[in-house]
Amino acid sequence: MTVVDQNSLRKLVEGQLLRLEGNAFQDCMDRLGLELYPGDYQPVRAAGPKGDTKNDGYCPKARVFFAAHATRGERIDKTKAKIRGDLEGCLREHREVRVWRYLTNDTVQGEVDQFIDNELRPLYRDVTIELWGLKTLADEISKLKRDQVDRIIDVITVDEPEFEVAVLDHMKTGRDLWPILSGCLGWLEHVEPDDCTDEEQDLIDGAVQTFRDWSDISGDIEFSRSSVRDAQRSITAILEDLAEKKLALYAGTKEKYPLTGGPSPFLGTVAIFKIVRVASE
Structure with missing residues (x-):
């Protein structure tokens, strides 16, 4: 997308x-x-x-x-x-x-x-x-x-701005991920392992979609601490489901990312999601 x-x-x-x-x-x-x-x-x-x-x-x-x-x-x-x-x-x-x-x-x-x-x-x-x-x-x-x-x-939207490298951190809880979700205006295409089973693929797709859904309504619930905690708990549960499949989420943001074209582009923060497979201990 x-x-x-x-x-x-x-x-x-x-x-x-x-x-x-x-x-x-x-x-x-x-x-x-x-x-x-x-x-x-x-x-x-x-x-x-x-x-x-x-x-x-x-x-x-x-x-x-x-x-x-x-x-x-x-x-x-x-x-x-x-x-x-x-x-x-x-x-x-x-x-x-x-x-x-x-x-x-x-x-x-x-x-x-x-x-x-x-x-x-x-x-x-x-x-x-x-x-x-x-x-x-x-x-x-x-x-x-x-x-x-x-x-x-009065801007020109672009579908695929030039990619730039960003540092990603391991997201272990909803509290880790929430600042990213609530602070972004968009997201880049997520990265996932090439060898996913159908079950893993469904789990990853559902997780990423849920993260985006929470991001979309984050501005509407920020005024309520209890609503934010509910969101964070929901995200933590998803991360735990991924962990059971030996999958981990790494995420980060890219600030001042060009969301529009033209001589004076609109710059915003985008989220980056990367799912990796964790080697068994």
């Missing part, structure tokens, strides 16, 4: 979105609108005394209106005020608003989502009000074709 598969591509997109501020984020959202609504989406920029009429881009045919705002670290009360002001301003200035979509590169706080659901949607029942935060944006972008993703986040 390639370094940038579907899951690591989503993480890559998240990383790119997090780097954007101000007009750069709005430009990125314009590119997204052009891909989602070809032939309909029209970017809008502030001009004259009326500004952008509370509209950062819209679809005249579908009647979908966008408000794009980079809100990293913004206070919740300010975010709620911004959402209310943009929505109400858009509804005053434009007719037949069917969908109003607020786009942000921040993780949506529960209080903000609750505010939209409990206060705004009951007031404007004829309008579909949507909030696309960082993860929703990354998910929606990652569903598109690779060339579309490249255009939206």
Whole structure:
């Protein structure tokens, strides 16, 4: 498989979105609108005394209106005020608003989502009000074709970056492996012995897939120590299953690895897994 598969591509997109501020984020959202609504989406920029009429881009045919705002670290009360002001301003200035979509590169706080659901949607029942935060944006972008993703986040993804040597350590427990899984954006193709039986092959494939699955959700469970411990115990059990077959896992990371092409590639950390056969004592 390639370094940038579907899951690591989503993480890559998240990383790119997090780097954007101000007009750069709005430009990125314009590119997204052009891909989602070809032939309909029209970017809008502030001009004259009326500004952008509370509209950062819209679809005249579908009647979908966008408000794009980079809100990293913004206070919740300010975010709620911004959402209310943009929505109400858009509804005053434009007719037949069917969908109003607020786009942000921040993780949506529960209080903000609750505010939209409990206060705004009951007031404007004829309008579909949507909030696309960082993860929703990354998910929606990652569903598109690779060339579309490249255009939206303004990079060129590559399937096989040049390999560089990295030091691997013997992973004996889940606590050993967890920092690698939780700190990587992707992984290189794992290495395994050439003489594996079918049973060993199934065990290795299942182990590596589980490691990748834990890596994918690591950011969602890091806030819970008990969830992390459960993950580490699960990983330890897998390593013990490998050890019973006289197999050991060596793993490491390669930092500042080029996950995209172009003159200014996006650099990230990738994990490297190597399964070796242990000689019987």
